[in-house]
Amino acid sequence: MFRKEFGKKSVLLGTPTGVSAVLINGKTLHSIFKIPRKTNKFTSLKGEQARDMCNTMKDVKILILDEYSMIGCNTLSMINRRCKEALGNDKDFGGLMVILLGDIKQLPSVKDNPFFSKTQKSLLGKEGKALINNFEKVFVLKTSHRQANDQSFLNLLDKMSDMQMSSEDYRLLTSRFTYNVSVKEKDSFEDALRLFATKDEVKQYNIEKLAQLKDDSTGTPNPVLKIPAKHNCSQASKESTDSAEGLEKDIFLAKGCKIMLKSNVWLTHKLCNGTTGTVHDILFHPQKGTPSVILCNFPSYDGPSIIPGTKLVPIKAVLKSWTNSNGINCTRFQFPITLCYACSIHKSQGMTLEKAVINIGKSDFSLGLSYVAFSRVRCLTNLIIEPFLQKRLIPSPRTLATLEMRQDFLTL
Incomplete structure (x- = not known):
């Protein structure tokens, strides 16, 4: 409706997670607005990034933000600043109409202050709280379609x-x-996803299921491959998975195991952080003998395949960089996947x-x-x-x- 009235590029859809971005045919807030994972790293865009932001926003009239319970005050403030920069307009969100969608009763942002928090310590947080208080109209949807038949x-x-x-x-x-x-x-629940409250429980269950995998023809256990990440320094190897934007220090895989993507690979074709699939094969470098490509089958994938008629996608290792609490520049090179017989309840938000x-x-x-x-x-x-x-x-x-x-x- 909005696009018919204002033009094809007039509506921009954004959401905090890759899973929900695929569901609404939108993009993640971090990819749209170039938002850093740590708020103290937020600065005005420059050069090519600034030009790209301006090009993205120039025809936008309406900004729709889904899963708003997971956004938080700091993030809303950063979105506001990016809109002002890109549109050259000092009004809230650069003068755009902004629509927030979602259920505030779901999980709040993990690393941000929720909109209902009464205490905001940072300037960004205070700005975000003021922005949320400026929204004028609220429409309450009272029909749940997911559980409509129960x-x-x-x-x-x-x-x-x-x-x-x-x-x-x-x-x-x-x-x-x-x-x-x-x-x-x-x-009948043998293949159902397990949801746990903590990451440690998820990891333990995933490893247990991996060890139970057997070859369909011989009945013997499938060999399990341990793939250690590559780091630029010893400090990087001690950092958490969260610090490396989801990349794990070690991943364990076998042919046929269930996996989940840990980063947005190709949103246009539904390969995002949270997309699930299975490992079809593991390809090794002919000289080095190390894994070079994980060939995965993703049922939801709708793009071109290396083998016509299949949904096979080659997943390669990616590099993530960050600065740790001691000011040391760290990098981790690893495949952006993890076992997925189970996932955390936080990760499941947005899934049906x-x-x-x-x-x-x-x-x-x-x-x-x-x-x-x-x-x-x-x-x-x-x-x-x-x-x-x-x-x-x-x-x-x-x-x-x-x-x-x-x-x-x-x-x-």
Whole structure:
């Protein structure tokens, strides 16, 4: 509608994650606005980057930001500044009409202050808070299409989002606890994605599943290949996966294993951070004997293939660079993939799953954790749940305080 009225390039769609970018046929906020992962690295664009930004924005009239609960005040402020720079207009967002979409009751940004936070320490955060308070109209969508065919499950999720679960709601969930599901039905969940609260649990489960892979013809275990990353210094080798923008120090792979992309490879053809697939083969450098290409099959891929009629894509190693807390320049060279028999609940936000097996952990260390986990499927029978006590659903004093801030934000 907007494009018909204002032109083909008049609407710009942005979202925090690669998964949601594919769903809305948009781009990630970091790729559109050249936003650094650390806010203290944010500066005005110069040279070719500035020209590219101007070209991207010159015909834009409407900016639509999806999954807004994951954006946060600092990021919103950086988007605002980029729009002003590119359009040469000092009004908020360079004078653009801005539309925020999403569910504030889902998980907030991991490394940013949520819009409902009352305390902003940085200048960017304070600017972002002022910007969000300047939005004039709110439209509340009350129909959930994902769970439209399971009203009791939908009602349960609504109460879970506000952490107001009753004993009756808990009893309904227990009907899908592992000990209440038949062996036959459990077998139908064998290939379902497992969702865990922590990355350590995800890693442990993925390694266990990898070790169980067997050759279809011989029944013997598939050989597992360990691929260590290459670093420019010893300090880089000690840095976390997050520091290296998702690249792991070591990855373990085998033919036929399930994998997930950890970076945006080709958004246009649905190869983004979060895209899942399987390893078809591992190709080695003829002289060095080291892995040079991971040949992967991605069911959602819709671009050209190296083998006509297939969805095979060659994935090569990429280089990520950063400056650590001691001011040392670090680099990591690694394949941007990870095992994906399981993923974190945070990573699942934006996904719609046919089936899932869920372990929500000991507590909601981030408001919205349980709600996001359970709402990935269309109906309750598409879940198997690792048992937990009812008290797990009772919010802590800290969570209640955060919940109150969010409620105050919703009633502004």
